[in-house]
Amino acid sequence: MRTNKKKRIRKKISTARTITMIFTCIIVIGTVLLKLPLSSKYGQNISWIDSFFIATSATCVTGLSPLAIHNQFNAFGQIVILFLIEIGGIGFMSIPVLFFSIRRKRINFSTRILLRDSMNLETKSGEFKLALSILKISFLIQFIGATILSSQFIPKYGIPQEIWFGIFHAISAFCNAGFDLFGNSLISFTEMPIVLLTISLLIVFGGLGFIVWIDLLQIRRKRLSLQSKLALATTIMLILIGCTFFSRTIEYQGSIINNISNIFFLAITPRTAGFFTLNYGTIKQYELRFCCKVK
Structure with missing residues (x-):
């Protein structure tokens, strides 16, 4: 033993x-x-x-x-x-998974163990198919996000650049990285609710983690694990708390949809993503009430 x-x-x-x-x-x-x-x-x-x-x-x-x-x-x-x-x-480990998938080769045992540990998989079999399913869903979500963002960037930057900006920021948001190509994050997009809502949803989907995605993929065969339930409940709770806080501490001037998209974005991104629509350097310390004008 x-x-x-x-x-x-x-x-x-x-x-x-x-x-x-x-x-x-x-x-x-x-x-x-x-x-x-x-x-x-x-x-x-x-x-x-x-x-x-x-x-x-x-x-x-x-x-x-x-x-x-x-x-x-x-x-x-x-x-x-x-x-x-x-x-x-x-x-x-997404790289070898894609490689073996394209080449249609069997993955060896040592690589399976490495895949299982790197992605925190608890399953003892079928880890390759499960990891491949996760990658497909991840790429699909990023593709949809990139398409939506690109369509919104066209009037500002033109077709070639807007496609690249859409791809870059969709991946950056989904991976919760927060890198941007604008220089001032998303301050210029406070009046573009579709951009803010898309980025926000990408952050949430990407931030749930592989374990939650695995449970959601297998929900027909088994119940959600305690960890997944806690992750989903905590995510929803933090978003609601954030929305409540920012709705009471920020004064917006503009359409309702603009106000909602900005508040929703601010409730999500400070926890993990790194994007911002407010210049935090101009906010006074301990000041709870500040103004972000959205025409």
Whole structure:
């Protein structure tokens, strides 16, 4: 019995080490790519510490950056950041899952264990199909979000740029990363309720986590787990509390739908996403009542 326990512990430790090493390699590769003049506008180099910080922030989907993404990086650099966000948000094991799915090859046992641990799957079989289903749903939600956002950006930026902006911000929102290409997050979109509501819903769907998605996918065969129930109940409760708080502390001037979309957005994004529609630097400390004019 003791021998079996020791073997299990060793397997968990080796799996944890593998996951840590892969994440480290992803960050290192991202750091090198962002450091290249190929990634920066006009060939301007950035420091190693800045490229390392941004690569780490994108992979860990924190949204923090010492540089303005839209000013510093060209299309290639922005694509690198987007891939790091996607890998960090959905999980690095999404790459081999897609690879084996496209090649239609069987996944080996060690990769199954790594997949199960990296995505916090408790199932002892069918983890590949389950992970593939999660990826399909994730990409479908991101595609729908990108399509809606792109349609809203057309009047402002034109077709080529609006498609890219739609894709980038849909993925950034779904992965709860908070990176933006506007320079002032979503301050310019306080009068565009469809944009705010789409971003908000993407944040909620992405923030639920894989365990909840797995339970929702299997709801026909079993009941929701306690963790999923708590996650869903807490999410709804925090949104309601946030909406109540911001509806009483912010004065809006404009249409009802604009007011609702702004309040709903503010109730969701401060918890995890990093997007904002208010310049928090202009808000006085301890001031509960401030004004955001929406015409």
